Amino acid sequence: MELDDILASLFPAGHEVRVAHGRIAGHGVLRDGRRIHVVGLADGIALGVEDAASLAAQVLAIARQTDAAPILMPIDSSSQRMSRRDELLGLNEYLAHLAKSLLLAEQAGHRTIGLLYGGSAAGAFIATALATGTLVALPGAHPEVMDLPSMARVTKLSLDVLREKAKATPVFAPGLDNLARTGAVHATWDPAQPLTAQLEALLAEPAGDDARDLLGQQRQGRPKAAAIAARVVHEATRGG
Amino acid sequence: MSVISALRNETTSWYEASARQRIDALVDRGSLTEFVGPAARETSPHLAIFGLPTQLDDGIVVGEAALDGRAVLVAAQEGRFMGGAFGEVHGAKLVGLLRAARATRRDVLICFDTGGVRLQEANAGELAIAEIIRALVLARLAGVQVVGLIGGRAGCYGGGGLIAACCSTLIVTEQGRISVTGPEVIETNKGVEEFDSKDRAFVWRTMGGKHRYLIGGADRLVADSAAAFRAAAIGALSSPTVLDAGTLDAEQARLERRLARFGTAEDATEIWSALGIDPVDDLPALDESSFLARAGGKRESADGAR
Numbered sequence: 001m002e003l004d005d006i007l008a009s010l011f012p013a014g015h016e017v018r019v020a021h022g023r024i025a026g027h028g029v030l031r032d033g034r035r036i037h038v039v040g041l042a043d044g045i046a047l048g049v050e051d052a053a054s055l056a057a058q059v060l061a062i063a064r065q066t067d068a069a070p071i072l073m074p075i076d077s078s079s080q081r082m083s084r085r086d087e088l089l090g091l092n093e094y095l096a097h098l099a100k101s102l103l104l105a106e107q108a109g110h111r112t113i114g115l116l117y118g119g120s121a122a123g124a125f126i127a128t129a130l131a132t133g134t135l136v137a138l139p140g141a142h143p144e145v146m147d148l149p150s151m152a153r154v155t156k157l158s159l160d161v162l163r164e165k166a167k168a169t170p171v172f173a174p175g176l177d178n179l180a181r182t183g184a185v186h187a188t189w190d191p192a193q194p195l196t197a198q199l200e201a202l203l204a205e206p207a208g209d210d211a212r213d214l215l216g217q218q219r220q221g222r223p224k225a226a227a228i229a230a231r232v233v234h235e236a237t238r239g240g
Numbered sequence: 241m242s243v244i245s246a247l248r249n250e251t252t253s254w255y256e257a258s259a260r261q262r263i264d265a266l267v268d269r270g271s272l273t274e275f276v277g278p279a280a281r282e283t284s285p286h287l288a289i290f291g292l293p294t295q296l297d298d299g300i301v302v303g304e305a306a307l308d309g310r311a312v313l314v315a316a317q318e319g320r321f322m323g324g325a326f327g328e329v330h331g332a333k334l335v336g337l338l339r340a341a342r343a344t345r346r347d348v349l350i351c352f353d354t355g356g357v358r359l360q361e362a363n364a365g366e367l368a369i370a371e372i373i374r375a376l377v378l379a380r381l382a383g384v385q386v387v388g389l390i391g392g393r394a395g396c397y398g399g400g401g402l403i404a405a406c407c408s409t410l411i412v413t414e415q416g417r418i419s420v421t422g423p424e425v426i427e428t429n430k431g432v433e434e435f436d437s438k439d440r441a442f443v444w445r446t447m448g449g450k451h452r453y454l455i456g457g458a459d460r461l462v463a464d465s466a467a468a469f470r471a472a473a474i475g476a477l478s479s480p481t482v483l484d485a486g487t488l489d490a491e492q493a494r495l496e497r498r499l500a501r502f503g504t505a506e507d508a509t510e511i512w513s514a515l516g517i518d519p520v521d522d523l524p525a526l527d528e529s530s531f532l533a534r535a536g537g538k539r540e541s542a543d544g545a546r
Contacts, residue, residue, distance in 0.1 A: 092401030232336025
């Protein structure tokens with residue numbers, strides 16, 4: 001789905017959302033008049049230091065507001081920007097700052113909902129979509145940790161071998177279905193139905209704790225994570 | 241602490257040590273109780289698909305210990321197993337430790353040594369890093385200190401670099417490299433003109449501990465010894481920092497100022513000169529005390545802004 005169609009389906013009552021330099025900003029209104037902040041990434045942008053700082057500034061400005069209005073984060077990006085300059089300037093701090101800002105806003109009462117409608121990858125995926133409280137996707141979204149050709153170089157396995165192995169396990173292969181099975185994606189929305197109703201239904205669900213490991217266990221994409229984390233918590237809190 | 245263990249700490253190179261040696265030398269002698277240790281045999285369920293060997297602790301030690309008499313939680317990544325990368329089990333152990341930190345209000349020490357996500361289980365590793373960041377930030381918002389220690393062979397790359405920048409305090413050696421995209425990956429994607437991964441001096445001055453310390457990407461620069469890390473960690477926990485809206489507003493200003501001051505620099509040496517450090521050419525070769533003396537009062541600091 002194109003961003004314009006997504007926004008029209010999300011906010012039939014109207015929105016003021018602008019896209020410039022691959023960055024999405026503005027707000028929309030639900031049918032009951034509730035305001036939704038919109039902050040995101042468009043056009044497959046590679047997330048660099050300036051982009052991360054700009055997004056974080058928007059998120060922090062929202063976090064200061066006491067309206068408790070949710071933040072919707074539509075995302076179509078590539079990976080973090082890969083350059084000497086970005087690393088020289090400490091890109092890790094900029095991406096982490098963005099993730100922290102999203103978590104702070106959520107704790108300040110603004111639910112954060114990621115809407116993956118295109119690509120996202122690697123560190124950019126962690127700092128945006130995966131830092132929201134709930135991540136949903138639209139069919140055709142294509143998240144990945146690393147593309148298969150790069151993965152082939154790093155793992156020293158051929159592309160054919162990787163493609164063959166990808167059929168047997170979802171745990172390393174790119175794509176929405178594979179990431180959803182690990183628990184990263186809460187739900188995939190139906191583009192044939194009004195998105196506004198699907199957003200309202202999601203907002204009606206309580207936010208709750210991070211249950212992505214349990215989801216990954218149920219979906220058999222991450223067989224051990226939930227049990228291991230729970231066991232460490234148990235051993236660390238039993239006292240004595 | 242006994243004389244023997246003090247000597248042992250003094251001579252233990254952090255760079256050369258294993259994860260278990262680092263923890264042993266870092267915390268009060270014999271105080272570690274490990275959680276889900278090697279005896280539990282919780283190995284990676286995914287590496288066999290690639291015909292790769294597993295390790296009984298999946299390359300990370302997590303547990304509780306005492307640091308100068310204070311109860312802490314501690315983690316150390318083993319850079320010599322799969323480059324210290326985050327797989328499903330490896331990551332879940334750190335997730336659990338940070339969730340426990342929030343529940344029990346105990347401070348955490350994380351000894352990073354990682355290339356980032358373990359690609360053979362990339363989706364599980366990526367998501368584990370997201371869960372770690374969430375658990376870490378929630379623990380900090382509840383008042384817990386999380387101290388990162390970086391000085392291992394694998395550096396602190398990929399998602400590890402993001403987790404590190406979420407910590408309250410970062411202690412590094414000059415060998416402690418921190419970045420998101422590693423040198424080889426930048427070179428592979430953008431060409432050797434953009435990044436020459438074979439040029440060690442260039443890699444270290446762009447991503448190494450001294451540069452990170454000078455721009456405020458790390459808080460304490462120490463010599464390559466377990467004793468130095470121990471002393472710095474004790475110091476960090478005795479001067480706690482908070483994470484709240486004010487902290488992130490200050491970090492926003494700090495990171496924007498960095499772009500304004502250094503955004504056009506082509507090389508780390510230009511940034512060091514802009515800081516007012518003179519001369520800069522021999523900075524990489526200086527030992528810690530000479531380096532700290534020359535950088536004193538000139539570096540950007542992240543105090544109260546991380």
